[in-house]
Amino acid sequence: MRKTRDHPGPAHTRRAGHVDVRETRKHMTKFTDLNLNPKVLKAIEEAGYETPTPIQSGAIPPALQGRDVLGIAQTGTGKTASFTLPMITLLARGRARARMPRSLVLCPTRELAAQVAENFDTYSKHVKLTKALLIGGVSFKEQDALIDKGVDVLIATPGRLLDHFERGKLLLTGIEIMVVDEADRMLDMGFIPDIERIFSLTPFTRQTLFFSATMAPEIERLTNTFLSNPDRVEVARQATAAENIEQGVVIFKASRKDREASEKRKLLRAMIDGEGDKCTNAIIFCNRKTDVDIVAKSLKQYGYDAAPIHGDLDQSQRTRTLDGFREGSLRFLIASDVAARGLDVPSVSHVFNFDVPGHAEDYVHRIGRTGRAGRDGKAMMICVPRDEKALDAIERLVEKEIPRLENPLGSARPEPAEESVPRPAKSPRSKKESAAEVPAEAPAARPQPAPRDPAPEPAARDEDRGPKPSRKSSSARSRSDRGDRKSSNVVGMGDHMPSFIALSFDDRRAG
Secondary structure, eight states, X not given: OOOOSOOOOSOOOOBTTEEOHHHHHHHOOSGGGGTOOHHHHHHHHHTXXXXXXXXXXXXXXXXXXXXXXXXXXXXTSOHHHHHHHHHHHHHTSSOOBTTBOSEEEEOSSHHHHHHHHHHHHHHSTTSOOOEEXXXXXXXXXXXXXXXXXXXXXXXXXXXXXXXXXXXXXXXOTTOOEEEEESHHHHHHTTOHHHHHHHHHHSOTTOEEEEEESOXXXXXXXXXXXXXXXXXXXXXXXXXXXXXXXXXXXXXOOOSSGGGHHHHHHHHHHHHHHHHGGGOSOEEEEOSSHHHHHHHHHHHHHTTOOEEEEOTTSOHHHHHHHHHHHHHTSOXXXXXXXXXXXXXXXXXXXXXXXSSOOSSHHHHHHHHTTSSGGGOOEEEEEEEOGGGHHHHHHHHHHHTSOOOBOOOTTOSOOOOOOOSOOOOOOOOOOOHHHHHTTOOOOOOOOOOOOOOSSOOOOOOOOOGGGOOOOOSSOHHHHHHHHHSOOSOOOOOTTGGGOOHHHHSOHHHHHHO
16 A cells, blocks of 8 residues: 555554554555445546545445444544545435435534535535535525435534524434534534534434544543444544644744734744745634734735635635635635634645644644645744743643744844734823823922911912922822812911911920
């Protein structure tokens, strides 16, 4: 078999329900060895593929036998074909009924669902199978029309699927094969209740396929509930990045806290420029949707061909942006984690993590967008001081230290303000607020006993000349500044001084 750049994990003992992928690969060197439908093999050949990836070699045989499969593999290893190829072969025999799909594929995001649909189109073009794609941003009426005709393959996001079910337009009692793609991402996005409900609506006799890049303990618990004696196919150590991806991180500290955002964007531009012609295209990941828009706008303002993609954008705009990036008309895709998993753009040369991801597993998925199908890739990240704990968690997960890169800008220097988002204009200050900002005067002299007949204070000085040393204490001055009186020449207690204070010491002793 052709050598691949995928590295399987530790050796496993041969036991029921577990596939030793290295042993499997010794015997299966081509797709023709996998007992797939001849029409499917023809489509694979026309697509230019000859040798299955490790996850495909391990998952397709038990799937064709009707067994449940739990597939664990890093991104870019061909998990999608691992379930689409056996599904097409199994579904080629039979016919769908109205509103009762024969198979169901659940995906966490619209983009991933659309990509799975494209895979079905590629591999089933010689087989008469019907499919429907149920995702948000598309008319219910069009989707209902497809379901009413009857579909062999239903590809959906959990929310839109349940919307159709609750409207009485869909029945799941005819499901023969159910697939949960990117199961760990489903957990991250809070789809557990929806998935549990969907499983309860499908027949107990269904065949279930779980595919994921990482295997969290929660997923282990779910698989014990939803899968029946599954074949566990693991081709790489959990949460590992492909060895053909060069990684690096720049430790960055801004010159001033209020300049961190603009200096960080300047550093990103310097990192892109430093890659030169090697950076043919790139995905730039941000943690927040607002930062996605800001970074995209900043790059466009500086002449970079960039566009944002995140969950708040209209579906048609997201589709146009993604199509442009795939076709090469768009060079930089600025994305939130909605695009981190499952998107198959084979020729991404670079991934830039503008922000360190909050979940260590997301780092593996992000950088997995480059270095796909055996190509070389490069992943670079910017780490500010508050992200150092998240960086440590990533290095513990991948079990190696990410090389530190030199800051292309050198030490941070104060820079003129760039295209930062304008701040709201300050409202005009009142006279009282202005008066409260007079310069602090010199320390007041120690107050002396007040004379028996205090003389009146001279008229107030002109403030433009600056304050002069005064006999008043700071507390007395603060009281006069905040008072409501128009005159400011009252000293001490004025005419209201109690008489006992004016008495001499001898008079008080005599009393």
